[in-house]
Amino acid sequence: MNYNLKNTFKRIRGIKFYKSQVILGYDNGELFVDSNKISDDVDTVSSSLRIYLHYLFFDKNDISCVYDFDTKIVIQTGDFRVYTESIVDNEFLGTYGGLFINGKYSWHTGKYDFDKKKILMDFPLLQDVPIICFLGVNDLIVSPKQMTLSYYDLKKNGYLWQTDLSGRKYLDIWQEEKEVKIQRIIGIYENQLLVVFSNDELISLDTNTGEVLWETKDFIKINLPDRRSISQFRFVYWHIENGKMYQLDGNVYYSIDLYSQKVEILWKDEKQENFITITHKTYTTEYIYFTGSYNQLLQPHLVGVFNRKLLKVEWVHDINLSIDPKMGYPPSLNQPPQVSENKLYVLDTGGTLHIFEKAQNA
Numbered sequence: 001m002n003y004n005l006k007n008t009f010k011r012i013r014g015i016k017f018y019k020s021q022v023i024l025g026y027d028n029g030e031l032f033v034d035s036n037k038i039s040d041d042v043d044t045v046s047s048s049l050r051i052y053l054h055y056l057f058f059d060k061n062d063i064s065c066v067y068d069f070d071t072k073i074v075i076q077t078g079d080f081r082v083y084t085e086s087i088v089d090n091e092f093l094g095t096y097g098g099l100f101i102n103g104k105y106s107w108h109t110g111k112y113d114f115d116k117k118k119i120l121m122d123f124p125l126l127q128d129v130p131i132i133c134f135l136g137v138n139d140l141i142v143s144p145k146q147m148t149l150s151y152y153d154l155k156k157n158g159y160l161w162q163t164d165l166s167g168r169k170y171l172d173i174w175q176e177e178k179e180v181k182i183q184r185i186i187g188i189y190e191n192q193l194l195v196v197f198s199n200d201e202l203i204s205l206d207t208n209t210g211e212v213l214w215e216t217k218d219f220i221k222i223n224l225p226d227r228r229s230i231s232q233f234r235f236v237y238w239h240i241e242n243g244k245m246y247q248l249d250g251n252v253y254y255s256i257d258l259y260s261q262k263v264e265i266l267w268k269d270e271k272q273e274n275f276i277t278i279t280h281k282t283y284t285t286e287y288i289y290f291t292g293s294y295n296q297l298l299q300p301h302l303v304g305v306f307n308r309k310l311l312k313v314e315w316v317h318d319i320n321l322s323i324d325p326k327m328g329y330p331p332s333l334n335q336p337p338q339v340s341e342n343k344l345y346v347l348d349t350g351g352t353l354h355i356f357e358k359a360q361n362a
Contacts, residue, residue, distance in 0.1 A: 001305055001307075001314040001315045001358070001359075002315055002358070002359040002361075003305070003315060003317065003344055003356035003357060003358050003359065004356060004357055004359055005317075005354060005355070005356055006343075006355050006356065006357040007355040008352055008353060008354055008355065009024070009352070009353040009355075010351060010352055010353075011026050011027045011028070011351050012024060012025070012026060012027070012347055012351050012352065012353040013025045013026065013027050013044040013045050013046070013351060014044045014045050014046035014047075014048065014049050014347075015046060015338060015345055015347055015353060016046065016049045016051055016056070016338075017051075017338060017340050018033075018051055018054070018056065018069050019069075020340070020341070021033055021034050021069070022034055022340070023049060023051075023056060024353075025042060025044020025045070025046075025049060025058075026044060027044070027351055029041045029042050029043075029044060030042070030044075031044055031049075031058060033056075033067070033069075038067055038072075038074060039058070039060055039065065039067075039074060040060075041060050041061050042058050042059065042060050042065075043058065043059045043060075044058075046335055046347065050082070052082075054068060054069045054070050055067065055068060055069070055114075056069065057082055059081075060076070062079075063076055063077075063078060063079070064076070064077045064078065064079065064080055064081045064082070065077065066082075066092075066114065068114075075114065075117060077092075077094075077112055077117075078096070079096050079097065080092070080094050080095075080096040080110070080112050080119060081094050081095055081096065082094040082112075091111045091112065091113055091114070091120065092111065092112040092113075092114060093109070093110075093111055093112075093134045093141070093154070094109070094110065094112055094134075095108065095109050095110075096108055096110060096119065108122055108123075109122075109123045109141070110122045110123060111154075123152075123154065123157060133185040135185075135187065135188055140152065140153055140154070140160075140207075141154065142185055142193060144182045144185065146166070147164065147165045147166035147179075147180070147181065147182060148162055148163065148164050148165070148166070149162070149163050149165060149182070149193075149195070149205065149210065150162045150163075151193075151207065151210060160208075160210075161209055161210035162210065163205060163210035163211075163212070165180075165182070165203070165212075166179070168180035168197070168199070170198075170199035178198075178199075180197045180198055180199050180201075181197065181198040182195060182196075182197065182198070183196045183197055183198045184196045186238055186240075186245075187240070188207060189240050189243070189258055191206055191207050191208060192204045192205070192206070192207065192213060192258055193205040193206075193207050194240075194245070194258075200219065200220060201215060201216045201217065201219055202215065202216045202219065202256070203215035203216075204258070214261055216261070223254070223263040224252060224254070224263075224265075226268075227249070227250050227251060227252045237249075237280070237281040237282075237283065237336065239283035239288075240258075243257065243258050243259060244256060244257055244258060245258060246266075246283070246308075248278055248281055248288050248290065248306055249278060249279075250277050250278060250296075251268055251269040251270075251275050251276060251277060251278070252265060252267070252268045252269075253265075253266045253267040253268075253288075253306070253311065254266055266311055267306075267311045267312070269313075273295070274294050274295065275294065275295060276292055276293075276294065276302070276304070276313065276316065277292050277293050277294065277295065277296045277297065278290045278291075278292040278304075278306075279291060279292050279293075279300050280292070280300065280333070280334065280335055280336040280337075281336050282336040282337055282338065282339060284339065285308075286307065286308055286309055287305055287306065287307060287308060287314075288305070288306040288308060289303075289304075289305055289306075289336065289337040289339055289344060290302075290303070290304050290305075290306060290336065290337065291303050291304075291333035291334075291335070291336065291337060291346065292304065299330065299332035300332050300333040300334060301318060301319055301320060301321060301330070301332060301333060302316055302317065302318055302319070302333070303316070303317050303319060303333065303337055303344065303346050303354075303356070304316035304317065317356070319333065319346070319348070319354060321348060321350070324350045326350075327349075327350065331348040331349040331350030331351075331352070332348065332349050333346055333347075333348055333349075334348075334349055335347050342357060342358040343355055343356065343357050343358070344356040344357075344358075
């Protein structure tokens with residue numbers, strides 16, 4: 001496999017794909033779908049552009065908007081924000097409000113009807129929950145508030161269970177004792193709710209009861225003692241397949257069995273010099289497209305392709321970016337590559353989009 005650099009575009013802040021259409025956000029706030037401009041004054045950072053089903057979500061001057069790829073119409077939903085995959089029968093789950101009351105923001109959770117363009121329902125029990133993860137499974141919501149995980153049934157408008165996960169402590173890199181926090185909800189596999197803690201540990205809860213099924217302890221020390229990376233669990237690009245979680249991180253590719261918790265090392269870069277440190281990843285069935293560096297450098301400057309079947313890096317390219325006069329240092333590749341058909345799209349922090357095309361004989 002081999003890719004060749006075919007083109008570059010300047011002043012890009014964000015890029016997404018919908019089928020064969022390319023969504024580009026420019027640094028002046030213009031948002032394009034292919035060559036058609038759909039809006040100005042948009043927060044065009046990639047993380048602010050969200051696609052689900054045939055909808056593109058974005059913010060225009062702090063007003064939430066939805067673009068329908070089918071009708072090519074932009075609808076403004078005001079301060080109603082949809083954060084994750086949460087559309088059921090053309091109804092959006094989201095949060096709205098954000099009123100500053102008694103020294104804190106008060107948020108509401110509700111349903112928004114895209115056709116009627118109005119909020120249908122409010123869920124008062126979910127007010128003031130700082131982080132809500134809409135998992136889109138049977139209209140259920142997982143909401144972490146501090147260290148209490150709650151599973152909420154929107155149809156019954158009530159909590160199924162709440163589990164207090166507080167009391168866990170760990171020593172940070174300076175050997176100072178800290179309280180464990182919820183870092184991220186990965187998602188659900190069958191009856192397991194998978195969560196990452198701030199101390200680089202995993203926990204699994206039963207989605208029916210909230211009972212802790214299992215949790216790791218000293219995961220890195222026990223399972224990856226010789227890994228050469230600083231990014232473990234900090235960039236949670238997990239791929240869940242056939243009862244296992246797969247992770248390509250730093251110089252190691254491994255899996256965790258969600259039933260037995262057995263860890264299997266599938267590949268390691270054993271080189272003592274010029275070993276690859278992989279950080280940002282896009283998983284597909286056969287390949288993992290990544291950005292990274294050599295020898296644990298903090299700024300990713302490599303783009304590459306890892307073959308999941310053959311368990312090897314098939315292609316790697318050093319973009320070798322020069323110093324940006326505006327920043328005073330070279331841009332880095334702090335986003336995962338995006339893949340569309342036979343092309344790789346890599347956006348650097350200086351706003352240049354690098355487009356690689358797969359060689360015909362590759």
